[in-house]
Ligand SMILES: [Mg+2]
């Protein structure tokens with residue numbers, strides 16, 4: 295049995311590409327955030343597994359199909375790969391919030407599934423997200439959560455209680471998150 299590896303879990307919208315309040319529904323609505331491709335290239339040089347975990351309730355709401363989400367993801371990964379980065383796997387929750395599934399963040403289902411399927415060590419892993427549901431999913435899975443101020447991040451950071459502010463790492467963007475992770479986890 296090979297030793298479990300650390301992972302960096304990444305939310306998609308608001309972390310890698312710009313958040314849109316009415317969903318990213320087609321490729322023309324994908325806009326990479328400044329520095330995100332360079333940050334992914336830097337992260338890709340480590341032994342960390344890079345795993346995207348994304349809530350896409352537009353599928354459950356009938357606004358888009360799972361195939362359309364997968365096609366956007368495929369093109370996203372193509373660009374990331376062409377820029378020297380990698381994404382090892384993408385997990386999608388397609389359900390509506392009311393569906394009560396175990397995968398939709400803030401539930402930790404996607405992280406736990408990835409840990410089992412990819413042999414990940416959650417205790418040495420990180421999650422980078424812009425929403426409260428991201429860091430709550432991280433906490434529920436025993437993963438260190440990092441909030442970026444891109445996407446909905448400013449709103450999320452402002453909503454933190456003093457206790458949360460003291461324990462949740464807040465950085466400017468994905469570049470800041472990767473710099474923090476590399477510094478925090480030097481054995482990578
Ligand atoms: Mg997001």
Ligand SMILES: [Zn+2]
Pocket residue numbers: 387388389395396397398
């Ligand atoms: Zn789900």
